[in-house]
Amino acid sequence: MTTSTPKQALPGRRPVSAGQPPAPPPRLRRRPWVVGAGLAAVGLGAAAGLVTGVALSDSREVLVAAGDLDKYHVIAAEDLRSVSVSLDSSVASIPSTDVASLIGKRLADGVPEGSLLSSADIADDAYPPEGTSVVRVTLTAQQAQGLTLEPGDLVRVVVSAPSTATESEPTFTPGEVAAVHAGDTGAVVDVLVARGEAVALSDAVMGGRASIVQDFDLPTADDADDSTADDGDGE
Known part of the structure; x- marks a missing residue:
């Protein structure tokens, strides 16, 4: 005749009887503010990407003064340089592709170094002015x-x-x-x-x-x- 020694239950655990299904794992509780913060971060990232994409798509090559240019100055190629900027449509500027058309023309007013050139800066009148x-x-x-x-x-x-x-x-x-x-x-x-x-x-x-x-x-x-x-x- 054989006898079996009952197994000792581990501390902190209940003994499981034979044939009884195991207990389901504990359900994690999600905190609402954590979920909200995650969704906000995703939204901000998407918005930043959209703004960056729009800014890059709106950037254009325009002409600026390579140095301080005086009034009545005759424009030479070394007086201009091209820069890539994002400009509002209301800001007057001259595309860098128009550089050849400016060579030899006079300025109607002084233009500081680094300033955008616009059509208003170019003198249309003959030189010297009439009279x-x-x-x-x-x-x-x-x-x-x-x-x-x-x-x-x-x-x-x-x-x-x-x-x-x-x-x-x-x-x-x-x-x-x-x-x-x-x-x-x-x-x-x-x-x-x-x-x-x-x-x-x-x-x-x-x-x-x-x-x-x-x-x-x-x-x-x-x-x-x-x-x-x-x-x-x-x-």
Whole structure:
């Protein structure tokens, strides 16, 4: 006769009787806030991918200034560079494919380095502008000292009286600086003046009687006419 020794149940466990099915595993409880956070993360990732895709698809090659460009500057190939940017449709720009059409044209205003170029920056009018002429005023090193002229600055071209004249005051003509050619011995300044004043000013420049005055309280054309009239009365 054989006897069987009953098995000892392990601590913490109930003995399972023969033929009884095992108990199902415990069911995990999902926390609602964890599920919500996961769904939000998925949504944010999808939105970020969509925004990135749209931005990349909207990027385009446009032209910017490769350096500081002055007003009336004649555009050369090295003055421009192409950049890829994402722009709103309301922002004016020039596609990089139009670079060839800009070479040789003048700027209507100054453009800082890195700034976008637009059609408004390109001068459509003939140069010099209608009704004006360019007079080149040569300045000695002493005359150019202290002057900080840039294209677009408003100045006065002052003409001293000829040495043969007696009791005659200098006259002046308002003008706008178009270009400055500086050198070691002085400077040559291209000044836009009224066409009717160009011949007399050129004669004064050739005779060494012309200089440039730069100030903040600039006279009007009427003031210049009055000054010329007064000089005529004094002769």
